[in-house]
Amino acid sequence: MSAILLYFLLAKATITSFSGSASLPVLREDLVVHRHVLTDAQVDTAVVVSRTTPGPIGVYVVSVGYYADGIPGAVAGWLAMITPAVLIILLLRLLGRSVDHPRVRSLQQAVVFASAGLLVAACLPLAHDAVTGTVTAVIAIASVLLMVLRKADALWIVVGAAVVNLVAAAVHIRSL
Numbered sequence: 001m002s003a004i005l006l007y008f009l010l011a012k013a014t015i016t017s018f019s020g021s022a023s024l025p026v027l028r029e030d031l032v033v034h035r036h037v038l039t040d041a042q043v044d045t046a047v048v049v050s051r052t053t054p055g056p057i058g059v060y061v062v063s064v065g066y067y068a069d070g071i072p073g074a075v076a077g078w079l080a081m082i083t084p085a086v087l088i089i090l091l092l093r094l095l096g097r098s099v100d101h102p103r104v105r106s107l108q109q110a111v112v113f114a115s116a117g118l119l120v121a122a123c124l125p126l127a128h129d130a131v132t133g134t135v136t137a138v139i140a141i142a143s144v145l146l147m148v149l150r151k152a153d154a155l156w157i158v159v160g161a162a163v164v165n166l167v168a169a170a171v172h173i174r175s176l
Contacts, residue, residue, distance in 0.1 A: 001037050003072035009035075010061050010080030015087065021047070021057055022115045024122030027064060040129050042067045047126065052158060056081070135168040 013026035024047070031038045046063035053059070058081050065077025098104055131137050139161045146152040 001035065001069055001073075003069055003076045006065060006069050006073050007076035007080055010065060010077050011083045014058060014061060014080050014084050017115060017118050021060075021122050022118035023058065023061065024126070025118055027061070028122075028125060031064065031068060037068045038064065040125060044126055044129050135165060135173060139164055 009030045010027070013023035013030065017023040017026055024043070028040070028043055032040055032043060043064060046060045046067060049063050050057070050060035061081045062074050062077035065073035065075070065080070067073070069076065092099070095104065127140060131140055143157050143161060146157055
């Protein structure tokens with residue numbers, strides 16, 4: 001796959017979902033399901049790498065680009081990741097004071113709802129591949145509960161999940 005085509009596919013995902021994890025379903029559909037350039041495991045790894053390193057949530061697009069086409073793919077991913085920000089700057093410049101207009105606010109709200117739906121859709125394939133037994137199921141449920149009920153910091157949830165899974169692997173616990 002050429003880096004230019006990869007850029008357009010990645011940019012389509014980041015622009016239509018406003019970057020972040022919401023672009024996962026679009027990326028998966030294009031690169032895993034239709035074009036067979038990547039596997040679900042590679043997409044999962046790209047997400048894990050980006051979630052365990054500093055930077056924006058949507059940086060996994062760079063890893064996806066790398067898996068698809070090496071260094072040129074990573075550059076295409078980086079360009080695709082920054083494209084929405086550049087477009088937003090131009091859009092804000094064009095809209096000016098209209099940002100507070102009820103129709104514009106309504107449009108913003110619709111985008112938020114659509115992004116939330118895309119995030120849910122992105123979670124399902126990831127969860128299917130990641131939850132491999134009782135331990136990982138407990139980690140997933142506990143993570144959701146900690147985020148929703150306690151508003152726990154994501155860093156500590158990731159660190160805690162890693163520790164629990166490492167301990168479970170060390171004592172050879174696959175299921176409870």
